[in-house]
Amino acid sequence: MSITDYCRRTAAFTREIMQQPATAKKDLRFSDLGFFLRFARPIWSLGVLALVATALVAAAKAVLPLSIKFFIDNILLGETPAPDTLIAGAGGLLSSLNILIAALLVLGFFTGGMDLLRNYWTARFREGYAFNLQTTLVEHVLSFPLSYFKSQQTGYIMSRLSDDVQILQYTVSQYLPQIASNALYVAFTFAILCFLNLRLTLVAVAFIPLYLLVNAVFIRRIRAATHRERERQAYVSRDLQEVISGIDTVKTHAAEDREVHRVSGTLKNMVDARIKNTMLSAFAEYFRVGTMSLMLIAVFWFGGNEVLAGAMTVGDFVAFAIYIVTFAPTVNTFFAFPVVMQPALTSAARLRELFRIPGEAGTGGGGGIVPAAVQGRIEFSGVRFGYTESEPVLSDVNFIARPGEVVAVVGRTGAGKTTLINLILRAFAPQEGTITLDNHDLASLDPRWLRRQISIVSQDLFLFYTTIEENIRYSRPEATFEDVVEAARKAQIHDDIVRFPEGYGTIVGERGTQLSVGQRQRIAIARAFLKDAPILILDEPTSALDMQTEDQIRRTLRLLVRDRTTILVSHRPSLLELADRVLTIEGGRARECRGANTTDTPGTDRTSLFGRSTVS
């Protein structure tokens, strides 16, 4: 491409970024400030200390250039200061070179020491704030209903949890102390400038509306651009996470090139957004620096004329010039803060949005019934549920699983068996009808309490990156090692475990020793034995086992299901032998195909138990 083409492209690009929509969806409201301040409440005293130290350092730095004035006017030129102002009074005291040098040394040590304290208190405050925010956020996100995690991709959630917090922490820690320090420095310097020469100070101040104008033009655009950039960054995290988690599938399909192409597409969108955002900030900086230069030129022109006319001393002018040379960039960075703070404000808005998502009712001390005892009677009455309103997966499901009964749920693939289990776990709520446990509507129960009453052995077990012992103990943290071994023996996994060199201390999970799918399934069964919950959900618990192991496991499962209400989903006929009754899910309804014991109490009519359309 020729230079002319590049120039043409640059002009088109400039037009494009200035015409970008300047409204962002997730702006922070003023009331949100109070929300974010609450994380500072436990460490407010550190904040006060950091602020006091910042003020003292800013004041000390602000008075430093005055020493030049005293040096020129009082020591070199030997002028007697007029005793009517504070600065002139100080000049009287510092009229000897030795005293001035001694004062400078004291000021230097004081400023250095105070700066160290400021750094320490600021770091403690900043890290304390980030800790409070992140722990509350993790606690809040973990209280979300399971349906949230089933509908959002992991990479997207992770990006919100880590990138947004990091950007907020980084920007705030980087710039907030600077804002405080600069604000104080500007205030102190402004007071000294007024003392030195009020008219000249007004000349400098006359440029402030120009700064405000530059900000008015750019800030909303930059905020919107930052929102776009952050959202696209979350998409990149989502795609990267997906491709790394699914690396087996990618490799077996030799789809590396396709995936690189897909990720680079998302990456390119993010890079575009980032360049536009960077350029918007650069334009804003260009106009701010221009304003600052105009301010400096105007001050030098007016000040020079004042000295030439004898209306200002040389010392005053030199001190004023030094002040204005440091004052102008500080004012410049001060007005740049709304721009550099945009990433933090955007992250704060996104985090606020996450905090607005309500947690599951009943979690985090929010209520929910906690019954004293559990019988284990589960009843579905007229349950309708679909992932979309218009397409129900279950349209009218009625059945009762009595305490201690094993109810097998069968049906063709996609019929809704796992959906039914998810409804019992309260991952989703029925759109119509009710599900009760011991006559308590599930919606009224504390969801954490509910899930403590349920053990689940499913086709897929998540293992944490820790020892086998800890992975089994996950279902009952207070269990002893002997309890863990006993559960492993019952689940027929003990012999496999002791064959590993590290035995129960073998690290498994991501990047740990890999377990076969069958071994994982038996670890899940061991967890269920250990948890000893009154309700058991078996979702294809032996799908990965060979016939011989399944035969052994069936015997242990017979032990496991004893005295527990069990919902068993399996396509294996051999496992259905465990069931007292078999329900078939078909066309969104539950139909009983075989019942060994269908009465709630002896002599109860089966129809009354299974309701309208469910009895075969």
Ligand SMILES: Nc1ncnc2c1ncn2[C@@H]1O[C@H](COP(=O)(O)OP(=O)(O)OP(=O)(O)O)[C@@H](O)[C@H]1O
């Ligand atoms: N999170 C979800 N969002 C949207 N639709 C879903 C979701 N989970 C399942 N479905 C759909 O709901 C229907 C029932 O799925 P479900 O997993 O309950 O079937 P299943 O009987 O357990 O099947 P399988 O025997 O193959 O495991 C299917 O059409 C499926 O595509």
